[in-house]
Amino acid sequence: MSVDRVRLAETLAWAEARYRSCDVCALACGIDRLAGERGFCGLGAEGRVYKEYLHLGEERSLVPSHTVYLAGCSMRCAFCSDIGPVKAPEAHGAVVSPEALAARIAQRRREGARNVNFVGGTPDTSLLFILRTLWRCPEDTHVVWNTNLWTTAEAVEQLRGIVGTWLADHKFGNDRCATRLSGTTGYGARVEARLLQVASSGAPLIVRHLLMPGHLDCCTRPVLGWLERQIPEASVNVMTGYHPYRLAGRGGKMGGGLEREERAAALEALAGTALRSRLVDGVEYQPPA
Numbered sequence: 070m071s072v073d074r075v076r077l078a079e080t081l082a083w084a085e086a087r088y089r090s091c092d093v094c095a096l097a098c099g100i101d102r103l104a105g106e107r108g109f110c111g112l113g114a115e116g117r118v119y120k121e122y123l124h125l126g127e128e129r130s131l132v133p134s135h136t137v138y139l140a141g142c143s144m145r146c147a148f149c150s151d152i153g154p155v156k157a158p159e160a161h162g163a164v165v166s167p168e169a170l171a172a173r174i175a176q177r178r179r180e181g182a183r184n185v186n187f188v189g190g191t192p193d194t195s196l197l198f199i200l201r202t203l204w205r206c207p208e209d210t211h212v213v214w215n216t217n218l219w220t221t222a223e224a225v226e227q228l229r230g231i232v233g234t235w236l237a238d239h240k241f242g243n244d245r246c247a248t249r250l251s252g253t254t255g256y257g258a259r260v261e262a263r264l265l266q267v268a269s270s271g272a273p274l275i276v277r278h279l280l281m282p283g284h285l286d287c288c289t290r291p292v293l294g295w296l297e298r299q300i301p302e303a304s305v306n307v308m309t310g311y312h313p314y315r316l317a318g319r320g321g322k323m324g325g326g327l328e329r330e331e332r333a334a335a336l337e338a339l340a341g342t343a344l345r346s347r348l349v350d351g352v353e354y355q356p357p358a
């Protein structure tokens with residue numbers, strides 16, 4: 070899917086205006102990022118890239134994928150793999166100009182990238198920088214928006230015609246786990262509303278769900294059940310590579326790894342759904358005969 074240049078120009082103007090009293094993600098900090106003020110994400114208008122490469126481990130339909138990791142985030146997951154750049158963006162990566170990133174996107178494309186995949190953190194908090202970069206990219210750039218979806222209906226609407234593939238998380242099956250593990254309030258209602266919105270946007274949707282130790286019944290089963298009922302046409306990728314990171318050694322199931330029995334039960338639950346496309350770690354799932 071190509072980037073709609075008319076829409077891109079409109080969304081650029083919208084984002085520039087919204088940065089003056091920032092509400093481009095769910096947190097609506099209301100600060101003036103163009104004047105250098107910082108909200109929860111810790112970002113101004115600049116783009117801070119802390120790594121980028123040609124990724125071969127994303128979902129099979131996306132690779133090779135040029136993943137661009139942008140510092141800053143709207144959430145604070147206890148098991149985050151990139152907590153340094155997420156919590157303290159100013160101390161990680163480098164400020165990169167839209168021109169420089171567009172040149173790197175062109176280079177990665179020549180090297181075989183099928184798309185450019187904005188992630189972090191989350192791309193939502195770096196919205197203006199990404200749009201300014203895309204303005205300098207060819208129209209046929211395929212944009213993957215690798216997001217936690219902790220964002221607004223308006224921001225998602227503004228990205229219609231720009232995002233080529235939505236790669237969105239559904240992490241938690243209830244708000245108690247969501248609040249405890251990510252600091253969010255009202256996770257289910259917001260993320261599920263955004264999932265329904267992107268599912269009807271016309272761009273393909275891949276939903277990721279990371280298996281978390283001890284969260285089969287409270288998170289994985291409810292998430293899979295909701296997806297099956299509400300968006301059966303979505304591709305759902307169950308990810309089994311949980312690592313505790315800073316929870317390691319702190320006790321409790323989340324401080325260790327995923328047990329084999331729990332993984333097997335989660336995959337059995339996935340196999341029992343009528344979802345159109347079921348993936349495990351990015352590859353089409355073939356349930357054991």
Ligand code: SF4
Pocket residue numbers: 091092093094095096097098099100102107108109110111112142143193194195
């Ligand atoms: S993008 Fe950053 S400054 Fe803007 S509302 Fe979200 S957390 Fe706050």
